[in-house]
């Protein structure tokens with residue numbers, strides 16, 4: 001049964017007990033471009049207590065560098081690139097290190113600039129993505145479109161993530177790459193999140209976009225690189241000996257049970273689910289003991305508010 005953080009003692013116990021705080025972003029730190037209540041104060045409090053603070057997001061629309069800009073813009077300063085892990089970075093590293101795609105091969109992107117930038121930083125050429133030819137004029141679908149009828153023979157991988165600029169042409173070209181050459185081109189997905197929490201509503205998530213091209217092509221992704229995949233946590237443990245030695249000194253704070261909480265639990269961390277994103281209190285309380293978050297709270301900022 002998850003323990004609700006509803007008193008000074010419980011909030012202070014959490015601050016004292018853990019050395020490493022891993023934060024999901026959408027639905028925890030912010031919703032869209034709107035920072036959630038007392039988040040900056042909570043992060044400052046943790047840093048004043050010499051805690052290690054890291055960010056792990058499944059949102060592939062931005063690169064790590066882009067996220068540094070977003071943190072500054074919403075008033076959270078002092079974050080460094082090595083403290084931010086995103087599914088676009090995790091997917092690019094997968095393509096380079098695990099798939100070992102040669103750098104003379106290209107990657108077809110159904111997604112935003114975050115994916116393109118992380119792949120390009122590793123030396124890959126990307127096509128698709130934010131190419132303006134894919135959204136020209138907003139006219140109706142052209143079955144004779146050049147990018148649909150001239151598939152690039154150098155494409156060696158397809159990656160699909162969240163995009164707010166989805167259209168039938170992008171979906172159709174992605175499908176062509178997934179079915180060509182006897183369905184042999186690797187299909188990489190950034191994450192499974194079915195919905196995306198904006199300021200005041202839930203919108204379509206990357207996982208739902210991935211499901212549509214998966215269904216049409218008859219293919220399941222060969223890899224899903226975001227949470228709960230442990231690759232980002234393994235990278236964090238490799239850089240943080242204390243967490244690697246004692247994962248129980250780490251707390252994963254998230255808003256989604258099947259990504260954030262599973263990611264933390266599978267990595268041996270304790271978990272705190274906040275109710276400012278995807279989940280409801282009823283859903284948290286209905287979880288089996290084996291998968292229930294360690295704690296839950298109305299919002300992350302309660303760690304600050306309840307200890308002042």
Ligand SMILES: O=C(O)[C@H](O)[C@H](O)COP(=O)(O)O
Pocket residue numbers: 024025026027056057058059060162191193194195196197204205206207
């Ligand atoms: O649709 C998506 O990709 C996700 O909803 C979203 O971006 C999750 O981001 P996170 O909560 O992991 O920061």
Ligand SMILES: [Mg+2]
Pocket residue numbers: 024025026027028254255256277
């Ligand atoms: Mg989230």
